[in-house]
């Protein structure tokens with residue numbers, strides 16, 4: 001079995017022997033990637049969909065944590081955290097939420113099975129397998145209906161909004177180990193844990209509350225893998241990743257003020273629905289299309305440390321202490337660790353890779369041919385694969401005019417024709 005675990009928001013530099021001793025040992029004994037990339041924008045549901053499809057957001061279609069779908073609501077964006085909103089978007093687009101085949105669908109077509117679980121928002125879990133090629137379980141809902149009925153029958157109900165992230169994670173862990181593993185005997189199990197993301201958003205990076213959560217996540221993961229090793233002796237491959245990094249917010253931006261400033265530059269008054277903010281994006285309709293033909297923004301960031309000594313500051317419109325979503329290297333660089341019979345031992349790889357490469361690698365390991373993916377098979381991590389130090393890495397950049405006397409520079413690293421966005425910086429033109 002291949003176990004894929006997503007530890008939401010785990011920055012690779014915070015994966016230390018002091019805070020996460022068990023996962024650090026597994027990283028040292030297996031394959032650890034120092035140049036893994038989240039897809040951009042570095043938001044959760046975008047990366048959830050990239051994990052699910054092996055494709056970039058431009059192909060899978062989830063380009064923000066919020067989406068604007070005129071057929072669902074012409075006046076405002078819907079949240080991708082809400083699975084009902086996602087189902088409504090899918091219904092408005094021919095029952096297809098993601099524009100490309102998913103890992104679950106590709107596996108099912110090859111006669112393999114996948115189960116997916118998550119303790120984050122129902123929407124994030126739903127996006128792991130939106131057509132339910134296999135059963136999907138979240139703390140608030142499960143799909144298809146028969147799966148939810150079985151979860152309710154076994155544990156007396158789903159959890160409610162008052163539950164803690166630890167309770168939610170324990171709930172879906174039980175659903176995996178006591179129900180879905182024995183019932184489905186899956187080839188692939190995906191479990192998405194909502195921490196340390198929650199703790200870091202609310203308490204910040206490097207503070208006691210967030211550090212304690214890293215320890216909790218480490219002990220949880222050790223317990224899960226230990227149990228699976230007993231139940232699946234000798235054949236457990238583990239890929240542990242995160243969906244994005246994290247930055248401390250040093251400067252809050254008000255979207256309402258930005259919008260008012262933008263509207264004040266127009267010669268006409270906009271109608272409701274002409275200008276819709278949605279997560280990291282801005283949707284233009286009607287008069288806004290005519291008078292705002294081009295908008296360019298780039299989020300500022302720096303490598304300065306926060307009060308706890310953790311580097312990476314950013315600006316954000318979120319009300320949290322720390323967040324993600326920008327093209328800062330602290331947001332982009334995510335965690336990727338792999339071990340098991342299919343992977344090299346004791347290898348640290350600096351070859352650029354990313355969350356988009358997990359689906360192609362899993363399909364390759366299971367002998368399922370796959371075409372049309374943006375990601376690549378992570379050959380350099382595989383047993384008998386090439387030495388990561390031999391991979392030719394190419395660094396490129398593109399410079400573009402941002403306006404107001406500034407340029408932005410996007411830096412990329414490239415390997416075997418696959419390109420990863422490292423960072424975007426803003427400079428004087």
Ligand SMILES: [Zn+2]
Pocket residue numbers: 008009043044197243244
């Ligand atoms: Zn996240």
